[in-house]
Amino acid sequence: MLLYPIKKIIDAGITDIIINVNPGEVQLMAxxxxxxxxYGAHIKYVEQRxxxxxxxxxxxxxxxxxxxxRFLFFLGDNIILGSIxxxxxxxxxxxxNCMIALSRVKDPQRFGVPEFGAEGQLVRTIEKPKNPPSPxxxxxxxxxDENFFEAFKTxxxxxxxxxxxxxxxxxxxxxxxxxxxxxxxxxKDTGTPDALIEGNALIMDDLPREHFCCECELSESVQIQxxxxxxxxxxxxxxxxxxxxxxxxxxxEITSSYIGxxxxxxxNVKINQTEVEHSIIFDGATIxxxxxxxxxxxxxxxxxxxxTRTHPKSGHRLIVGDNSxxxx
Numbered sequence: 304m305l306l307y308p309i310k311k312i313i314d315a316g317i318t319d320i321i322i323n324v325n326p327g328e329v330q331l332m333a334x335x336x337x338x339x340x341x342y343g344a345h346i347k348y349v350e351q352r353x354x355x356x357x358x359x360x361x362x363x364x365x366x367x368x369x370x371x372x373r374f375l376f377f378l379g380d381n382i383i384l385g386s387i388x389x390x391x392x393x394x395x396x397x398x399x400n401c402m403i404a405l406s407r408v409k410d411p412q413r414f415g416v417p418e419f420g421a422e423g424q425l426v427r428t429i430e431k432p433k434n435p436p437s438p439x440x441x442x443x444x445x446x447x448d449e450n451f452f453e454a455f456k457t458x459x460x461x462x463x464x465x466x467x468x469x470x471x472x473x474x475x476x477x478x479x480x481x482x483x484x485x486x487x488x489x490x491k492d493t494g495t496p497d498a499l500i501e502g503n504a505l506i507m508d509d510l511p512r513e514h515f516c517c518e519c520e521l522s523e524s525v526q527i528q529x530x531x532x533x534x535x536x537x538x539x540x541x542x543x544x545x546x547x548x549x550x551x552x553x554x555x556e557i558t559s560s561y562i563g564x565x566x567x568x569x570x571n572v573k574i575n576q577t578e579v580e581h582s583i584i585f586d587g588a589t590i591x592x593x594x595x596x597x598x599x600x601x602x603x604x605x606x607x608x609x610x611t612r613t614h615p616k617s618g619h620r621l622i623v624g625d626n627s628x629x630x631x
Contacts, residue, residue, distance in 0.1 A: 304379065304380060304382070304493060304499070304502070305322070305336065305379045306336070307382055307506060308377050308378075308379060308381065308382065309336070309339075309342065309344070309346075310342070311377070311383070311386065311387050312344075312375065312377060312387070313342055313343060313344050314386055314387075314388065315375075315386065315387045315388040315390075315391045316388070316391065317375055317391070318339075318343060318344040318345060319344070319345050319347075320339060320344055320345065320346045320347070321346075321347050321348075321349055321365050321368055321369075322336070322346060322347070322348050322349070322379075323349055323351055323361050323364060323365065324348050324349070324350055324351065325350075325351055326350055326351060326352075327350075328350075329348045329350055332348055333348055347368070349364060349365050349368070351364055352364055355465075356460070356464070356465055356466055357460070357461070357464075357465025357466040357467055357468070358376075358378070358465075358466075358467070358468035359455055359458065359465075359466035359467060359468045359470065359471050360465070360466040362376055362447075362451060362455075362468075363452065363455050363466070366452050369451070369452075370449065370452060371449050372449060373394075373395075373446070373447070373448045373449065374446070374447060374451075375387075375391065375444070375445070375446050376443075376444075376445040376446070376447065376468075377443065377444055377445075378443025378444075378492075380443070380492060380493045380494050380499075381442060381443035381444060381490070381491070381492055381493070382490070382491050382493060382502050382505065382506060383404075383442070383444070383486055383488065383489065383490045383491075384486075384488030384489045384490075384505070384509060385488050387404075387444060389484075390402060390404055390444065390446065390484060391446065393482060393484065394446040394482065397480075397482060398480070399446070399448075399479075399480050399481065399482045400447075400448045400450060400475055400478075400479030400480050400481060401445070401446065401447055401448070401472060401475035401476075401479060401480075401481040401482070402445070402446035402481070402482045402483070402484070403417075403428075403441055403442075403444075403445055403446075403472060403481070403482075403483050404441075404442045404444040404445075404483075404484060404485075404486050404490075405417060405439040405440065405441060405442065405483055405484070405485045405486065406439065406440050406442050406485065406486045406490040407438050407439055407440075407485065408438065408439070408440045409438075411432075411435035411437065411438055411439060411440050412431060412432060412433060412434075412435050413431065413440075414431065414440035414441060414442075414492070415428050415429065415430050415431070415440065415441035415467070415468065415469040415472075416428065416429050416430075416431075416432055416435045416436060416437055416439060416440060416441065417436075417437055417439050417441060417483065418436040418437060419436075419437060425476050425481055425483055426476065427469075427472075427473040427476060428441055428469040428472040428473055428476075429469055430461060430467045430468075430469040430470075439485070440492075441468075441469065441472065442486060442490050442492070443492065445468065445472070447471075447475070448479075450475070450478070450479060451471065454471050454474040454475065454478070455471065457474060458470040458471065458474065489505055491505060496600050496628065497598070499583065499600065500565075500581065500582065500583060500598055500599075500600065503565065503567050503583050504565040504581065507530075507548040507550070507565055507567075508548070510530075510548070512530065514532060515530040515531055515532045515547070515548070515550075516532055516533075517531070517532070517533045518533060518534055518535045518553075519533055519534065519535055519536060519537045519538070519539075521533070521539055522539070522540070522541045524541035524542075525539050525540075525541060525543050525545070526543070526544040526545065527545050527547075528544070528545070528546045528547065529546055529547030529548060529549075529564070530547040530548045530549075531545050531547040531548070531549045531550075531551070532549070532550045532551065533551045534551060534552045534553035534554070534555070534570065535553045535554070536553055536554045537551055537552070537553060537554060537555040537556070537557070538555070538556050538557070539555075539556075539557045539558075540557070540558045540559065542558065542559045542560075543557050543558065543559065543560055543561070543562070544561045544562070545561075545562045546561075546562070546563050546564055547564060548564060548565060549562050549563075549564065549565075549566050549567075549568070550566075550567045550568065551568045551572075552568055552569045552570035552571070552572065552586070553570045553571075554570055554571045555568060555570065555571065555572045555573070555574070556572075556573045556574070556575075557573075557574045557575075558574070558575045558576070559575060559576045560574050560575065560576060560577045560578065560579070561577075561578040561579070561580075562574070562579050562580075563578065563579065563580025563581065563597075564580060564581065565580070565581045565582075566579050566580060566581065566582050566583075566584070567582075567583045567584070568584045569584060569585045569586035569587070569588070570586045570587075571586055571587050572584050572586065572587065572588050572589070572590075573588075573589045573590070573591070574589075574590045574591075575590070575591040576591065576592070576593055576609075577590045577591065577592050577593070577594065577595075577596060577607075578594075578595040578596065579595075579596045579597075579599075580595070580596070580597050581597055581598050582596055582597060582598065582599040582600070582601065583599075583600050583601070584601045585600075585601060585602050585603045585604075585605070586603055586604070587603055587604035587605075588601045588602070588603070588604065588605045588606070588607075589605075589606045589607070589608075590606075590607045591606075591607070591608050591609065592607050592608055592609040593609050594607075594609070602624070619631055
């Protein structure tokens with residue numbers, strides 16, 4: 304998910320990128336994304352200090368790298384259709400102090416929400432209001448000038464103990480030139496499992512045809528329908544049907560199974576005698592069950608087996624991680 308906004312940022316002409324990471328996770332992120340050179344960018348990792356204290360605090364955490372700069376703040380769990388280039392160009396061409404992207408949503412109370420005056424001008428932005436003053440959400444795509452850190456000095460933690468980015472935007476509305484523009488295509492905040500799965504499907508629909516290719520040798524008996532991408536050294540036996548759009552990583556083994564539309568499968572995954580559809584399977588997972596898996600997230604190195612292959616047979620044996628949701 305992080306790589307998707309990174310590509311959007313680079314396509315907009317921004318190649319110096321700072322990624323805020325949780326304490327102790329710098330090396331993990333660096334091992335995953337590298338220094339950015341393979342994308343034509345330079346990526347630096349900054350460890351979050353002081354705990355999770357809100358989005359404005361995330362930016363303040365990187366003040367030593369951003370002071371004096373005009374910059375884009377892009378939340379890693381936000382995905383949009385199309386380019387963000389027009390937002391960046393308007394911010395620059397109109398010499399705005401702040402620029403925000405808005406999206407019409409059915410549940411604005413879950414987000415930061417803009418309030419407009421009688422003439423359609425921005426009045427303020429409010430974080431997760433019980434009674435939203437408009438049907439729009441402030442998306443996780445913001446552009447700020449060097450005054451951000453002056454604004455940060457003026458705000459206090461909210462009732463939930465966070466430095467809200469909406470308070471920063473309101474400061475800009477009252478003290479500078481703030482622009483806003485509605486995202487006309489889809490926008491998805493992938494902060495929930497269902498939204499992540501839906502976002503995965505949206506991204507698949509947005510991928511160009513050339514993204515779907517097979518980098519391994521397949522038996523002529525394997526049935527492939529639609530747009531399918533398969534990575535190197537993946538082995539798929541003859542008794543498999545794959546119906547795209549589907550993306551399968553490297554070094555996977557798939558036997559006697561059906562892989563349905565909008566399924567993303569990571570590297571080193573083993574799937575046997577299973578139907579999987581509209582799901583995300585992370586690296587190293589093993590699925591060996593006669594059941595049908597749909598609308599699911601299967602985590603790193605997770606194992607799913609048929610209950611009839613374990614003992615005792617009178618119940619289900621589960622090892623379930625924090626904040627999990629399991630349906631039996």
